[in-house]
Amino acid sequence: MSRQKPWCAMLVAGMACASAAVAADFRLNNLDAGTGKGLDDPTPAEPVGGNPGRTRGEQAHIAFEFAASLWGAVLRSRVPITIDATFKRLACDVNTAALGSAGAISSVYFNPGQQPPDAQPNTLYHIALASALRGSDINFAQSEIKAEFNSDIGTPGCLEGDQWYFGLDGKAAGKRNFLHTLLHEFAHGLGFTTFTNRTTGRLPVANDGTVLGDIYAGNVFDHAQGKWWYEMTNAQRLSAMTSEGNLVFAGSHVSADASRALNAYKSLYVTAPASLAGEYGYYWVNNTADISGAVIRAATGANAEACTELDNAAAVAGHIVMIDFGANCSIDTKLRFALAARATGVIIVDDRVASEVPLTVTGGLPVVAVSKADGDWFKANIEGLRIEIRLVRSGTDSYGNVKLFAPRTFVPGTSFVHFDTSLWPTPLMTPYDPRGEGRDHLNLDLTPSLFQDEGWRVNAGSQLLGLCDTGVPTWVPGGAIVGANIVATAKLLAGTSATAGDYATALREYANKLAKDQWLTAAQASSLDTCLSDTELAKQYASWRKGGSGGPVVTELDSREVAPKQAGALGSESIYRITVPAGVRALNIRTFGGTGDVSLLVKMGGEPTTSSYHYRSAHPFNSESVVVARPAAGAYFIKVVGVSAYAGVTVQATYLQ
Numbered sequence: 001m002s003r004q005k006p007w008c009a010m011l012v013a014g015m016a017c018a019s020a021a022v023a024a025d026f027r028l029n030n031l032d033a034g035t036g037k038g039l040d041d042p043t044p045a046e047p048v049g050g051n052p053g054r055t056r057g058e059q060a061h062i063a064f065e066f067a068a069s070l071w072g073a074v075l076r077s078r079v080p081i082t083i084d085a086t087f088k089r090l091a092c093d094v095n096t097a098a099l100g101s102a103g104a105i106s107s108v109y110f111n112p113g114q115q116p117p118d119a120q121p122n123t124l125y126h127i128a129l130a131s132a133l134r135g136s137d138i139n140f141a142q143s144e145i146k147a148e149f150n151s152d153i154g155t156p157g158c159l160e161g162d163q164w165y166f167g168l169d170g171k172a173a174g175k176r177n178f179l180h181t182l183l184h185e186f187a188h189g190l191g192f193t194t195f196t197n198r199t200t201g202r203l204p205v206a207n208d209g210t211v212l213g214d215i216y217a218g219n220v221f222d223h224a225q226g227k228w229w230y231e232m233t234n235a236q237r238l239s240a241m242t243s244e245g246n247l248v249f250a251g252s253h254v255s256a257d258a259s260r261a262l263n264a265y266k267s268l269y270v271t272a273p274a275s276l277a278g279e280y281g282y283y284w285v286n287n288t289a290d291i292s293g294a295v296i297r298a299a300t301g302a303n304a305e306a307c308t309e310l311d312n313a314a315a316v317a318g319h320i321v322m323i324d325f326g327a328n329c330s331i332d333t334k335l336r337f338a339l340a341a342r343a344t345g346v347i348i349v350d351d352r353v354a355s356e357v358p359l360t361v362t363g364g365l366p367v368v369a370v371s372k373a374d375g376d377w378f379k380a381n382i383e384g385l386r387i388e389i390r391l392v393r394s395g396t397d398s399y400g401n402v403k404l405f406a407p408r409t410f411v412p413g414t415s416f417v418h419f420d421t422s423l424w425p426t427p428l429m430t431p432y433d434p435r436g437e438g439r440d441h442l443n444l445d446l447t448p449s450l451f452q453d454e455g456w457r458v459n460a461g462s463q464l465l466g467l468c469d470t471g472v473p474t475w476v477p478g479g480a481i482v483g484a485n486i487v488a489t490a491k492l493l494a495g496t497s498a499t500a501g502d503y504a505t506a507l508r509e510y511a512n513k514l515a516k517d518q519w520l521t522a523a524q525a526s527s528l529d530t531c532l533s534d535t536e537l538a539k540q541y542a543s544w545r546k547g548g549s550g551g552p553v554v555t556e557l558d559s560r561e562v563a564p565k566q567a568g569a570l571g572s573e574s575i576y577r578i579t580v581p582a583g584v585r586a587l588n589i590r591t592f593g594g595t596g597d598v599s600l601l602v603k604m605g606g607e608p609t610t611s612s613y614h615y616r617s618a619h620p621f622n623s624e625s626v627v628v629a630r631p632a633a634g635a636y637f638i639k640v641v642g643v644s645a646y647a648g649v650t651v652q653a654t655y656l657q
Contacts, residue, residue, distance in 0.1 A: 022555050022556065023072055023073055023075075023459060023556075024072045024075040024077040024081055024132070025072060025077075025080040025081065026068035026071060026072045026186075027068075027080050027081065027082045028068065028083060028085055029082050029083065029084045029143055030061070030085060031084055031085060031086035032085075037087060037151065038057065038060065038087025038149070038151055039057050039061050039064070039085060041055060041056040041057035041060070041087075042057060043057075048166060048167045050167060050168040050169050050489075051166050051168050052496045053166065056166070059166035060087070060149075060164075060178065062492065062496075063166050063178050063182060066441075066492055067179055067182035069491055070183065070441065070444075070484045073459060073474050073487050074481055075132070075190070075451065075458060075459070076132065076456075076556060077131065081128045081144050081190075082144055083102075083143065083144070083146075083186070083189070084105070086147075086148055087150070088149075088150075089150065089158075090152075092158035094158070095159075097150055097158055098150060099150055099153070100150065100181045100182075101147070101148045101185065101413075102147035103188055104126035104190075105127060105145060105146050106127045106142075107124045107126060107204075108124070108125050108130035108138060109121075109124050109212055109213075110122075110125075110130075116134050118133055118455050120215065120218070122206075122212050122213060123214065123215050123218065124204050124214055125215050125454075125455070126189065126190060127139050128144040128145065129190065129215070129455060131144070133455055144189070146189070147185050149178075149181065149185075162176060163175050163176065164178045166179075169441070170441055176433060180433070181433070184428055187428065187447050191450070191454045191456065192429055192447065192450060193216060193417045195212075196214050196217050196229070198410075198412075198415070200238070201235060202234050203230070203237075213230065215455065219249050219450075219453050219454075220248070220404065221247075222236075222248075223246040223248065224243045227240075241410055241415050242406055242407065242408050242409065242415070243406050244406055244407050245420075245422075246406070247403065247416070249402050249404055249453075250401040251449070251450060251452075251454075253449040253452040253453045254401070255399070255400045256477070257446055257449040257477045258395075258396050258400055258401075258402050259393060259400070260476075260477055261427075261449075262393045262396065263394050266390070266392070267279050267282075268370070268388075268389060269388050269389075269390050269398075270378075270385070270386070270387050271386045271387065271388055276377065276378070276381050276385070280370060280374050281370070281371065281374065283369055284367070290366075290388075290389040290390075291320055291345035291388070291389055292387065292389065293318075293320055293388075294319045294385070294386050295320045295321075295322050295347065295386065296312065296316045296319045296322070296382075297321075297379060298310055298321050298323045298324075298338075300337075303324060303328075304323060304324045305323065305324050305326035305329065306321070306329075306337045306338060307328045307337075309337055309340065310338075310340075312341075313340070316342070316343050317342040318342065319343060320345040320387065321338050321345075322349065322375070323349070324348075324351060325349060325350050325352055326351070334346070334348075335364045335365060335367065336364075339365060343365060345365055345367070346366070347375075348368070349369075349372060349375030349379075350371060350372060350375070351372040395422040402419060402420075402423065403419070404417075404419060405417075405418040405421065405431045414431045418430060419431075425445070427446060429446075429447055429450075441485060442480065442481060442519065443479040444481055445479035446479065447479075449477065449478075459475060459556060460476075460579075461473070461474065461556065461577070462527075462579070463483025464487070465486070465487060465531045466539050466551050468530065468531035468536045468606070469527070469531070469635050470528045471523070471527025472527065474487075480519075482514065489507070490540055490544065494543070495546055497541070497545070500537065500541040500545075504532070504537040507537065507540075511528055511529070511532060552575060554575050554576065554577050555574070555651075556577055557651070557653045558578070559654050560652070562650050562652045563650065563652070564650045565647075565649075566591075566594070566646075566648075567649070568598075568642040568645070569642055570642050570643075570645050571642055572641070572642040573640070573642075574639070574640045575637060576638040576653070579636075580631050580633055580636060581633055583657055584631055584655045585629075586628065587626075587654075587655045588626075588627050588656075589628075589636070589653045590623075591623070591624045591640060591649055591650065592649070592650055592652075593622060594646060594647055594648030594649035594650070595647050596621075596622065596646025596647060596649070597621050597622065597643040597644040597646060598641060599617065599619075599640075599641045600617040600618070600624035601616055601638070602616070602638050602639075603615075603636070604634055604635070607639070608639045610641075615628065622646060622649050638651070
């Protein structure tokens with residue numbers, strides 16, 4: 001639902017600058033508590049796939065917490081994100097089922113001139129993102145996401161014989177991967193869905209009649225109509241939702257990261273005439289060298305089979321020749337006469353009845369084969385026909401934008417709010433459950449990139465274990481979340497290990513497996529190893545064991561970003577971190593404003609202390625500054641120490657490239 005405009009305006013008044021954020025804190029509101037069902041199911045279960053739970057409810061709960069830890073490590077927010085979660089019967093029959101359903105409980109828009117710097121005015125935001133952008137809770141401590149999961153999987157009339165897999169390793173072996181479903185559904189609640197009415201095509205409207213933007217749909221373009229989402233009428237938006245292959249998400253982060261996340265393949269494209277332009281199916285017959293240019297149809301007497309010398313050899317010279325397969329000579333013969341005519345390549349129109357058997361030929365020109373249907377279409381438009389073989393990212397358009405699921409027949413609850421089925425590897429936000437082996441727990445593909453296009457900030461620096469820098473990126477553009485998995489696994493193991501020794505053994509075994517499976521480079525494995533010393537492991541266990549302290553909070557800073565209104569007691573210590581890229585001319589770290597007195601300690605690569613630091617600033621009151629000329633690339637830890645009680649202090653770090 002949307003908030004009233006005056007209410008939102010009141011909340012965002014005076015918001016002037018972007019504020020720093022910590023790793024997002026996801027919290028479970030277990031609606032199944034006390035019911036003996038779902039997350040409270042007491043049915044005994046054996047530990048599976050890294051999930052040590054001993055009942056089905058406990059395993060579901062652990063999987064939930066693990067998924068929350070993953071998204072929490074990747075996304076930044078100063079405001080906790082609470083998810084109302086329950087198991088209940090969802091749409092289901094013997095062949096198909098809705099595994100889960102989730103969405104933002106509410107939505108918010110900002111008045112013009114009163115929106116946070118990274119937000120758009122008069123545009124609806126999912127409530128968790130709106131609070132993250134503002135840096136404070138604008139949801140009155142209510143939950144942000146509602147998530148429901150199908151309780152009847154495997155029961156009579158609902159995917160009979162099937163079952164949930166509660167393991168955390170992706171090895172579902174044909175079962176329904178609960179961790180995948182959690183990550184997928186959480187993403188819908190965080191922003192992977194639209195506020196446009198998918199029945200009418202109508203954009204959201206404020207109480208005063210103002211037509212509002214839709215932070216998700218504002219990045220969508222339909223090639224069939226040549227229009228952005230906001231440029232369309234309601235009817236045109238409905239049409240776009242069934243514009244198969246033409247509807248794309250054109251956000252800059254998604255488009256830039258598609259080359260990292262998606263596999264590429266070579267495709268046959270018709271570039272002219274305009275009526276034929278597009279991608280066509282084909283297969284290589286011979287010589288996979290790329291070909292491009294004008295196409296001339298072969299002429300050999302009354303047919304185009306090229307079983308004799310070409311009558312139009314002069315016209316064919318320097319061009320691609322189109323030849324019918326026919327039944328009067330071999331492919332080698334056709335190729336010999338195409339070579340004699342000095343063609344640059346050959347298209348075979350495969351008109352055989354049993355055309356599923358590939359044609360073969362040895363040596364000579366590049367040769368591709370197309371279906372009879374496409375070949376007949378080409379022949380009817382041969383004048384000015386031009387083709388090219390181009391490298392294409394699966395599921396993308398010619399500009400690198402990523403296709404959305406928009407089948408010709410609209411699928412309620414699914415169309416327009418998932419990536420297309422043509423993406424490969426299969427993404428997290430696929431419309432259909434990819435049963436079997438999965439890697440979603442290690443790779444979120446383009447979903448974090450889409451969130452960046454909406455305004456979410458992500459943790460792209462190296463992952464911390466407490467205050468120890470593992471040197472492993474939390475998230476890598478294109479999807480890998482190895483660092484996020486390390487901290488999620490560490491928290492799980494600490495919370496379920498009886499002793500610090502048990503925790504140390506289990507986490508070291510996990511790190512060794514990551515290295516063995518080549519999820520870590522040699523340098524990353526070595527860096528991670530420094531965080532697995534007895535001393536560091538003891539700190540981690542003390543923080544994350546049951547009843548532990550929870551560990552230190554590190555506020556992540558981006559260049560020029562501020563952490564405003566910081567406060568602390570005498571002797572208190574607050575820690576911040578900024579990741580500096582290569583080639584920076586200067587790094588400037590400062591505190592200013594407010595009351596009281598603070599000092600500033602800075603260290604590259606780890607926590608500074610009063611006896612171990614690289615830079616220090618200690619003057620009366622709160623104006624402290626550290627300037628590092630030509631800093632080395634890496635993570636710089638900043639500690640603000642309360643020389644006396646302080647309040648209203650701003651912390652800022654800026655680097656110049």
